[in-house]
Amino acid sequence: MALPVKPSPWSSKSIQGVLLDISGVLYNNTEDDVGVAIDGSVEAVERLRKSGLPVRFCTNETQCTREQLVRKLSRLGFTLGVSEVFPPAPAVCQILKERNLRPFTVIHPSCDPEFADIDQNDPNCVVLGDAAKYFTFEKVNKAFQTLMSLEKPVLISMGQGKYYKEAGGLKLDVGAYMKALEYACDVKAEIVGKPSPSFFNAVLKDMGVDASNAVMIGDDIVNDVGGAQACGMKGIQVRTGKFRPSDENHPTVKPDSYVDNLAAGVDLLLQNR
Template identity: 35%
Template sequence: MSELQPSVSGRRRIRGILLDLDGVVHVRGKALPGSLDAIARVRAENIPLKFVTNTTRVPRRRIVEDLAQMGLQVTIDDVFTPAISARAFLLRENWAPFLVAHPDLREDFAGLPEQGREAVVLGDAGTYFTYDTLNDAFRKILGGAEFLALANNRNFLDRDGELSLDLGAFVAALEYASSRKALVLGKPSSLFFALAVDSLGCAAEDVAMIGDDVEADVGGARAAGLMGILVQTGKYRAGQEKELDPPPTFVAQNLADAVNFLLS
């Protein structure tokens, strides 16, 4: 299933890696076996690496702190999230956000314009989703506000080990009610992957995305011109790779297997 092209020395050398976190590096805050060693191996090869996550409940600062507690030292610039993508987009357009998201995420949007053209920004608010909040967002969209979604995932692996409802269902509800399509700024958006690839300083075809979400991670990466490595950990369910066209570049047992494939 490999599409790494041959070179003088064998396979084309991978030039950058985008790595999902939850379900690939760790599950419920505990590092998966072999994942930290696999990351150390990538770093030893001096391959540019970004940690990309679709979480929209936790600010980037806390992601860095949580990874440090697992024994993984990263800088804030090593982590790429939908909120950071959205922040850059809002600044560029000079739009004022109406944020529907978990309160913890608000720090990633501090300092943005408070006046001017308004944009509804929908994140995973969890238990903070209420009818009134969603209805306020709906009315603003009807009134002409821009409609941005931080992600569009169907589900996520929750702390109890079961799948839970993710942001995509709420995005779909507002799209249906307003007859407006959201601009998605997280995975699987091609815009998200383009921004992440640019941050690596590589061409898309030289970058691999490693993830456990067949749609958001691998499908999105493949559509954006990247290699897509699907790992059979986290939220992966048997046979999901058959849903993709084009298929994953490689299906790996875990992160260590994925890294071994890319570096062998």
């Protein structure tokens, strides 16, 4: 087993671009789905923008469209444009078109509009998102039957998250259902979203910044921090959102830095600049 290597000291001076996770970093979910901004995060994003560093919002959010997400964050006080937000659904649609794939989707209904111009008749693949309560047995079993009916089953998963935190407690994420189908059908899912290198690289390309000069700030030790590091970026974990103290003893991932929240992360990046 690969033991985590203590990251080398690094200087924030080298950073020329910043990738931010959204849920658990900018805001926390609430029961009413309105969300609540995490203390200091609104100002932290503003300070980053004023510093001139390019910022992209890199999320595995699949419970809404980009437009809905921007509106939600705007109501919480954040300023961002749709083109700065990178969720998995548009990347998946591009793959589906390139490969002539017609998906049976197990996704949250709020994400349906992202797939509006995709042919979903006579499916020849399965696309999973964070369907939450729509992960009914009927739906998951239909996805299973679809995969089993295909000579070369294709399973695309928008992220591989294990769980996330909501006001009502921890909630199972898409990764769990991805594993269920991988096991039942003897297939390996194609991950679109964090921590997939192709997903991170598309964001870096959009920013025009090399991985070695970019940093990802997130609350997910594996998908944000580990994924970014595997691409050659720095990875900072915030102690908000789904962070758990046991993350600091993670067997394989050691963040380049820990910070208490996004505000402290931005302090770290902007110090000495």
